Amino acid sequence: MGYADLHAHTTASDGSLSPTELVRLAANTGLAGLAVTDHDTTTGLQEASAAAQEAGIAFVPGVELSMKYEGHFHLLGYFIRPGHPGLDGRLAEIRQLRDLRNAAMVGKMNDLGLRIDLEEVESEAGGEVVGRPHMAMVLQKKGYVGSTQEAFDRFLTRGAPCYVPKAQLTPEEGIALVRAAGGVPTVAHPFTLHLEDAELERRLLEWRDHGLGGLECYYPAHSVEQTVYYLRLAERLRLVPTGGSDFHGASKPQVRLGCVYQGQGIPTEMLNRLRAAAG
Numbered sequence: 001m002g003y004a005d006l007h008a009h010t011t012a013s014d015g016s017l018s019p020t021e022l023v024r025l026a027a028n029t030g031l032a033g034l035a036v037t038d039h040d041t042t043t044g045l046q047e048a049s050a051a052a053q054e055a056g057i058a059f060v061p062g063v064e065l066s067m068k069y070e071g072h073f074h075l076l077g078y079f080i081r082p083g084h085p086g087l088d089g090r091l092a093e094i095r096q097l098r099d100l101r102n103a104a105m106v107g108k109m110n111d112l113g114l115r116i117d118l119e120e121v122e123s124e125a126g127g128e129v130v131g132r133p134h135m136a137m138v139l140q141k142k143g144y145v146g147s148t149q150e151a152f153d154r155f156l157t158r159g160a161p162c163y164v165p166k167a168q169l170t171p172e173e174g175i176a177l178v179r180a181a182g183g184v185p186t187v188a189h190p191f192t193l194h195l196e197d198a199e200l201e202r203r204l205l206e207w208r209d210h211g212l213g214g215l216e217c218y219y220p221a222h223s224v225e226q227t228v229y230y231l232r233l234a235e236r237l238r239l240v241p242t243g244g245s246d247f248h249g250a251s252k253p254q255v256r257l258g259c260v261y262q263g264q265g266i267p268t269e270m271l272n273r274l275r276a277a278a279g
């Protein structure tokens, strides 16, 4: 039995390693499986898949989407078919809206006297998905903040002075989009929903009726108690338990690839269960 990390970002969105570099790091770290889950894009998947084949590790093509209901959460899609026209077309629209949001956020930073422009943020990003971690990196490089976390806390987090919400799908649409592309819709880092146990369960049941298939039980920010709770919940609701580090590289330096739970990845058996649940 080997270990897997089923949540990681590349330069295709806001990670700092290219898909090939990420896969090589995974292999060098001793992982037997890896999912690439970039925000709002599937462009890194082809390169990552080829690199994984070469490195001899199991690869899960994934994506991470932002959902809005009364609250917010992230939806992972596992084993999606890259190049699926329905999914890729909708992602392109979401990225266009994201570009408008980024321009608005840079405008707010300028209003506060922070000298930063959109071109700098885009060149920090390098890829087609530009977001807040790139803004945080530029603010840090310019000396406005001592860390990317400080950039979020002071300027970029929801409720902070430069925050502008981004376009988000409803859970129903997001789940349907992932299913249509053959993937397993999975609620990411469930502690971020900030719901009481009963309310979380109610929501998960509602979304499961729409096609939700998995729950990210293992996540570095989950305590042991939370992990056990989510694992039991997943089993009870017949959702596939998953887990990942949410590795980003430089913009989230405290997170290490493959360190998901107690310093290790999750059993690759979960990867196989996800594959079996995919369309």
Ligand code: AMP
Pocket (backbone or CB within 6 Å): 039, 130, 131, 132, 133, 148, 149, 152, 153, 157, 158, 166, 248, 252
């Ligand atoms: P965006 O898609 O542009 O809204 O950026 C979302 C990403 O920013 C997330 O995936 C996290 O990596 C990071 N992020 C969001 N909120 C915070 C926060 N409060 N502190 C640190 N990083 C954050």
Ligand code: ZN
Pocket (backbone or CB within 6 Å): 009, 014, 015, 039, 133, 248
């Ligand atoms: Zn991210």
Ligand code: FE
Pocket (backbone or CB within 6 Å): 064, 074, 188, 189
């Ligand atoms: Fe996320």
Ligand code: FE
Pocket (backbone or CB within 6 Å): 007, 009, 037, 064, 246
């Ligand atoms: Fe993520």
